[in-house]
Amino acid sequence: MTISALIFLLLLFAAFSYFMARQKITTAYRQNKQPSKIMTLPKYFGYVAALCSLLPSLLVLFVLQGVEEPYINSEISSFIGSQNIAASDDLDLYLNEIKSADTPEKIAALSEEKQAVYQRYHEIETTTQRTITAIVLSLAILLVIWGLRKINTETPARKVFEKIIEGILLLAASIAIMTTVGIVFSVLFESTRFFGEVPIMSFMFGTEWSPQTAIRADQVGSSAAFGAVPLFVGTMLISFIALLVSVPLGLMSAVYLSEYASSTVRAVAKPVLEILAGIPTVVYGFFAALTVAPFIRGLGESMGLSVASESALAAGLVMGIMIIPFVSSLSDDVLSAVPQSLREGSLGLGATRSETIVKVLIPAALPGIVGGVLLAASRAIGETMIVVMAAGLAANLTVNPLEAVTTVTVQIVTLLTGDQEFDSAKTLAAFALGLMLFITTLILNVIALHVVRKYREQYE
Amino acid sequence: MNEAVLNELAEPPTGVNAPPETEDSLNIEYTDTVGQPMCENAKFRTKNVNVFYADNQAIHDVSLDIGAHQVIALIGPSGCGKSTYLRTLNRMNDTIDICRVEGQILLDEQDIYAKKQDPVLLRARVGMVFQKPNPFPKSIYDNVAYGPKIHGLTRNKSELDDLVEEALIKAGLFQEVKDRLHAPGTGLSGGQQQRLCIARTIAVQPEVILMDEPASALDPIATAKIEELINELKENFTIVIVTHSMQQAARVSQRTAYFHMGRLIEVGETDQIFTNPAHELTEKYITGRFG
Ligand SMILES: Nc1ncnc2c1ncn2[C@@H]1O[C@H](COP(=O)(O)OP(=O)(O)OP(=O)(O)O)[C@@H](O)[C@H]1O
Ligand SMILES: [Mg+2]
Numbered sequence: 001m002t003i004s005a006l007i008f009l010l011l012l013f014a015a016f017s018y019f020m021a022r023q024k025i026t027t028a029y030r031q032n033k034q035p036s037k038i039m040t041l042p043k044y045f046g047y048v049a050a051l052c053s054l055l056p057s058l059l060v061l062f063v064l065q066g067v068e069e070p071y072i073n074s075e076i077s078s079f080i081g082s083q084n085i086a087a088s089d090d091l092d093l094y095l096n097e098i099k100s101a102d103t104p105e106k107i108a109a110l111s112e113e114k115q116a117v118y119q120r121y122h123e124i125e126t127t128t129q130r131t132i133t134a135i136v137l138s139l140a141i142l143l144v145i146w147g148l149r150k151i152n153t154e155t156p157a158r159k160v161f162e163k164i165i166e167g168i169l170l171l172a173a174s175i176a177i178m179t180t181v182g183i184v185f186s187v188l189f190e191s192t193r194f195f196g197e198v199p200i201m202s203f204m205f206g207t208e209w210s211p212q213t214a215i216r217a218d219q220v221g222s223s224a225a226f227g228a229v230p231l232f233v234g235t236m237l238i239s240f241i242a243l244l245v246s247v248p249l250g251l252m253s254a255v256y257l258s259e260y261a262s263s264t265v266r267a268v269a270k271p272v273l274e275i276l277a278g279i280p281t282v283v284y285g286f287f288a289a290l291t292v293a294p295f296i297r298g299l300g301e302s303m304g305l306s307v308a309s310e311s312a313l314a315a316g317l318v319m320g321i322m323i324i325p326f327v328s329s330l331s332d333d334v335l336s337a338v339p340q341s342l343r344e345g346s347l348g349l350g351a352t353r354s355e356t357i358v359k360v361l362i363p364a365a366l367p368g369i370v371g372g373v374l375l376a377a378s379r380a381i382g383e384t385m386i387v388v389m390a391a392g393l394a395a396n397l398t399v400n401p402l403e404a405v406t407t408v409t410v411q412i413v414t415l416l417t418g419d420q421e422f423d424s425a426k427t428l429a430a431f432a433l434g435l436m437l438f439i440t441t442l443i444l445n446v447i448a449l450h451v452v453r454k455y456r457e458q459y460e
Numbered sequence: 461m462n463e464a465v466l467n468e469l470a471e472p473p474t475g476v477n478a479p480p481e482t483e484d485s486l487n488i489e490y491t492d493t494v495g496q497p498m499c500e501n502a503k504f505r506t507k508n509v510n511v512f513y514a515d516n517q518a519i520h521d522v523s524l525d526i527g528a529h530q531v532i533a534l535i536g537p538s539g540c541g542k543s544t545y546l547r548t549l550n551r552m553n554d555t556i557d558i559c560r561v562e563g564q565i566l567l568d569e570q571d572i573y574a575k576k577q578d579p580v581l582l583r584a585r586v587g588m589v590f591q592k593p594n595p596f597p598k599s600i601y602d603n604v605a606y607g608p609k610i611h612g613l614t615r616n617k618s619e620l621d622d623l624v625e626e627a628l629i630k631a632g633l634f635q636e637v638k639d640r641l642h643a644p645g646t647g648l649s650g651g652q653q654q655r656l657c658i659a660r661t662i663a664v665q666p667e668v669i670l671m672d673e674p675a676s677a678l679d680p681i682a683t684a685k686i687e688e689l690i691n692e693l694k695e696n697f698t699i700v701i702v703t704h705s706m707q708q709a710a711r712v713s714q715r716t717a718y719f720h721m722g723r724l725i726e727v728g729e730t731d732q733i734f735t736n737p738a739h740e741l742t743e744k745y746i747t748g749r750f751g
Contacts, residue, residue, distance in 0.1 A: 262557065263557075339594070341590060341592060341594035342594055342596060342597075343555070344552060344555065344588075344590065344594070345590065345594040345595075345596065345657070345660075346596070346606070347552070347555065347583060348550065348552065348583055348587060348588035348590075348661070349583065349584070349587065349606060349607040349610065349660065349661065349664055350580050350581065350582075350583040350584030350585075350607065350610065350611060350664060351580070351606075351607075351610050352580050355610055359606070359610075360596055363597070363598070364596075364597050458597050458644070458646065
């Protein structure tokens with residue numbers, strides 16, 4: 001029986017439990033007539049009965065599924081050992097070949113010896129599958145019967161149900177948190193491996209970045225340099241340009257939308273602005289590379305400046321446009337949430353609309369505005385595609401926006417794409433860069449939090 | 461007077477969805493405003509004012525003078541248009557898109573709705589205190605200093621300090637807050653917040669102060685303080701106060717105007733209105749309230 005069919009059956013049992021338990025309680029209530037007392041609704045007993053069979057059997061199912069694969073593998077390898085079949089060096093590869101034979105043609109194509117192994121594999125798999133199904137189903141049936149017998153009007157069904165809900169919510173929250181923690185730890189672990197090969201100081205303060213190591217000794221440029229400074233400077237430069245564009249424009253459009261625009265204009269303009277964030281970044285990328293960069297170049301040259309064909313300015317400008325909605329949409333929401341009474345209080349003192357906005361509304365909405373800017377900043381720091389297309393891959397250490405620069409994320413991509421040996425310093429460098437990026441954004445968040453605490457003006 | 465009507469009036473309807481008027485009150489034919497809507501030495505003269513919210517007329521043909529350096533109370537059942545009328549006086553209605561004002565409103569004989577009039581300047585001359593205290597989420601000092609700073613009323617910091625102190629003293633709040641001028645204004649009690657809002661308004665040195673139920677969110681002691689304050693303020697300011705409490709109207713005002721369903725029913729000396737109302741509706745409202 002397939003897993004989905006099994007799960008479907010479990011759900012069916014749960015539904016059955018639900019209706020039976022509800023029925024039982026309803027009847028019980030009817031018999032011991034206590035009309036004045038407020039009683040737990042029968043549906044809660046139903047929920048409890050249903051979950052009491054569903055949750056444990058699902059749990060058992062998943063655990064068994066988890067151990068199934070290792071069990072089968074060990075069985076097969078012992079079979080191979082007992083048959084004295086000379087399996088190739090790589091057992092995993094060998095097993096994979098057998099397991100992937102799922103059509104008659106593929107089975108026929110296997111060697112005779114392998115076919116025997118395949119037979120064995122098939123047997124083991126079928127029996128384990130059957131065992132799992134049997135265990136889970138009987139457990140579910142037992143739990144349904146037990147639950148239905150146990151449940152009565154004295155069961156604290158509402159309380160139990162609340163506890164179960166709480167548990168499910170906790171589970172959801174912890175999955176998110178655990179995943180994050182897991183990622184952080186794996187990055188941390190791989191980074192320490194990298195720092196085993198490249199000294200941390202030369203990574204953090206080195207000013208040269210050329211991760212190509214020589215494969216053969218006679219190649220030129222054989223020594224790799226892993227100085228991350230040019231990448232971070234490049235990232236900061238582009239993000240800074242992007243924020244320089246998006247913060248003023250975003251904030252001003254937010255102010256316009258929430259304070260000046262009529263409701264019809266607002267209803268149209270807000271979604272249109274939000275579309276900006278929905279355009280795929282690759283589209284922005286070629287817009288930057290094909291339209292903006294040449295334009296900047298032409299403009300620069302007409303003023304007698306030398307502009308690289310790929311420049312930080314082009315990437316930053318286009319990225320700035322892209323992240324406007326992050327600033328404007330959030331700021332607009334928080335500005336609109338400032339109570340009307342504050343607006344009227346200020347206007348009532350003879351303040352103009354713009355004075356009211358600058359002196360009362362923006363300070364009151366500051367936390368949300370900073371939140372929007374932060375969101376925009378992290379988008380800018382993490383953005384890759386636009387940079388690849390418009391700012392290039394050259395790791396120049398410069399703060400001149402007219403030159404080509406590269407960013408951390410772009411380098412991570414180039415480090416990891418293509419066939420790579422996973423253990424080389426080159427690939428491990430990607431983890432170290434990721435870690436640094438993570439720490440940078442964390443620091444940014446902490447600073448922003450402090451700014452907000454210090455300057456926020458809290459209403460109600 | 462019939463028993464049912466008295467009961468009806470004893471509990472004035474609240475909220476916008478006021479129950480329909482009793483047949484009895486609708487049968488009384490509306491004539492012109494009774495009493496003396498005009499007065500000598502008027503600060504505001506309003507003539508045939510109509511106010512619409514979209515197609516909904518909230519104020520019907522109201523003509524009323526507001527005398528300088530006195531307190532006029534606007535009373536009437538909920539939804540009768542007191543706030544709407546009050547907000548025409550400093551053009552606060554401009555902030556509501558669908559609101560339209562017709563008629564003439566003269567402040568010192570100048571039409572405040574004239575094209576060349578600047579509503580911002582007008583609001584500096586005609587201050588407003590709201591029903592719910594709405595201090596800015598700034599320090600007490602900054603709340604009071606807000607208006608003077610905007611209008612450039614002082615030349616330096618020490619002048620501003622003096623102005624803030626003076627306003628707080630006039631609003632009867634200084635003693636309570638003098639040690640924490642830089643604590644947030646939102647941290648004060650409701651009554652203190654309302655006095656802070658009054659101080660904020662006074663600091664701009666307006667000529668008229670509009671108050672929309674300034675004490676309705678306050679306890680009796682805080683209310684008494686505000687009323688005392690109003691009595692003192694009328695020396696220097698013209699005050700228009702909307703109130704639901706007839707005792708309050710009687711205590712603080714010299715003239716009283718009774719509104720009913722968007723119309724001005726009766727205006728007169730407060731003493732006369734409360735002891736000897738001329739219009740049947742006024743009498744019903746007042747007696748209903750007093751039991
Ligand atoms: N912003 C608005 N939009 C549409 N209609 C409004 C608006 N404000 C008030 N009105 C309507 O105008 C009428 C008068 O309202 P107003 O607020 O002036 O009454 P009020 O006398 O102040 O009542 P209350 O004593 O409850 O404050 C009501 O019918 C109300 O529904
Ligand atoms: Mg009102």
